[in-house]
Amino acid sequence: MDSNDKQQWQRPLIDDRLTPYIEVDAARLERNLQQMQLKANAAGVALRPHIKTHKSVWIAQRQLESGARGVTVSKPSEGISFIAGGVRDLLLAYPVIRPQSVAELLRLAALHQAKITLIADTLQGVAAIAEASQRQPACELAVAIKVDVGLHRIGVNPETDDAVQIADALRANGLRFAGLVSHAGHAYGAGHAAAIAEIARQEAALMQQLQKKLQAAGFPDVPLSVGSTPTALAAEIAPSVTEIRPGNYALLDLTACRLGLSRPDQLAMSVITRVVAVNDHYVIIDAGSKMLSSDKGPHGTNASGFGVAADEAGQTYEVTKLSEEHGFLLYQHHHPAVGSLLRLFPNHSCAVMAQSDSFVLRHADGQSEEHVVDARGKFI
Numbered sequence: 001m002d003s004n005d006k007q008q009w010q011r012p013l014i015d016d017r018l019t020p021y022i023e024v025d026a027a028r029l030e031r032n033l034q035q036m037q038l039k040a041n042a043a044g045v046a047l048r049p050h051i052k053t054h055k056s057v058w059i060a061q062r063q064l065e066s067g068a069r070g071v072t073v074s075k076p077s078e079g080i081s082f083i084a085g086g087v088r089d090l091l092l093a094y095p096v097i098r099p100q101s102v103a104e105l106l107r108l109a110a111l112h113q114a115k116i117t118l119i120a121d122t123l124q125g126v127a128a129i130a131e132a133s134q135r136q137p138a139c140e141l142a143v144a145i146k147v148d149v150g151l152h153r154i155g156v157n158p159e160t161d162d163a164v165q166i167a168d169a170l171r172a173n174g175l176r177f178a179g180l181v182s183h184a185g186h187a188y189g190a191g192h193a194a195a196i197a198e199i200a201r202q203e204a205a206l207m208q209q210l211q212k213k214l215q216a217a218g219f220p221d222v223p224l225s226v227g228s229t230p231t232a233l234a235a236e237i238a239p240s241v242t243e244i245r246p247g248n249y250a251l252l253d254l255t256a257c258r259l260g261l262s263r264p265d266q267l268a269m270s271v272i273t274r275v276v277a278v279n280d281h282y283v284i285i286d287a288g289s290k291m292l293s294s295d296k297g298p299h300g301t302n303a304s305g306f307g308v309a310a311d312e313a314g315q316t317y318e319v320t321k322l323s324e325e326h327g328f329l330l331y332q333h334h335h336p337a338v339g340s341l342l343r344l345f346p347n348h349s350c351a352v353m354a355q356s357d358s359f360v361l362r363h364a365d366g367q368s369e370e371h372v373v374d375a376r377g378k379f380i
Helices: 026-043 057-065 076-084 099-112 123-135 162-172 185-189 193-216 229-234 254-258 349-353
Strands: 021-025 071-073 089-095 115-120 140-147 176-182 224-226 269-278 283-285 308-310 316-322 327-329 341-345 358-362 368-372
Touching (some): 021 026, 026 358, 057 076, 071 076, 076 089, 076 099, 089 099, 099 123, 115 123, 140 162, 162 176, 193 224, 269 349
Parallel strands (some): 021 358
Antiparallel strands (some): 269 283, 269 341, 283 327, 308 316, 308 341
8 A cells, every 4th residue: 555646545625514524435335335246246145244344224225225135233233223224134243142132133123024143153152042032023033153264253163063063952942054154354464465365265165164064964055154355355255155244345444455455546434534733743633532443453453553644635644643532643844734624544444433423425526415323332
């Protein structure tokens, strides 16, 4: 990523509202959505985007209208927001440990005839899901087994027989087995596209190996669902895969640029901020950690600063320090004037979108509309 190439950072800045706020470029968003959908279509797989990136029912509806099968959510409360917003097919990509955690999600799913897929990686999880499903009105419910393919966060070890035991427990409890789910989040720490592509190949091989083990144990239908934006962008989709679940691809961010997976002119989300002071050391802006988060990148990435701010001419400044309501930008000779607007591209779009109640969708003609971040604050 070359931050010295001014042309790639040049974009109009329209002074029509109070700062700071999140702005989403409508044309870039649509292009990102269509490109991933085309890739899924070409490979003959389903696309189930993870909405934790944008937390927006409006963006999710655009993904569904473009051909996505359903959505992936992080927490039950996110799922509740999206069922209320009209989504009818959700995968909750988080382990269920207590039946109470999904009680309201399953109740609303039954009320609205929504399909829910949960995940399990322990027998305790299967028991919790079984109890939850027995307490609620019947809904279309399935359970996938989460597989650890290298991130070492949650998931069964694919080299063991744990998945077979869990599949047996699902069958014994009358729960429909929905296949295997993985997330190669460690791809973010791989450093470059070729290494990420190799992680994608390893993920597919591990999943296919476990798929064969389950088939030999009497489970003939074992769909494979994989999910991460880096692997989806850096590698071809393996023939064994049934479904992909990238999330960050919709908006993208500086992490994707640093990994060689995106160009700055593909970044759909930015923060519009205003210069409030200039001193001998820094340019000070009105976007601090409460707007940008202090995230330097997901899963092993670690940027030197907190984002890159650009003026309308494409001159860039690194955000080197944050306090709660202020950002500190380094400059050398030239600096923007107090009161001027800057467009700030963050390291991690998911973390930034979760900070705000709404975002501004900006169209190519300069017109804009405001949309709610529906699942903001939904972390349980």
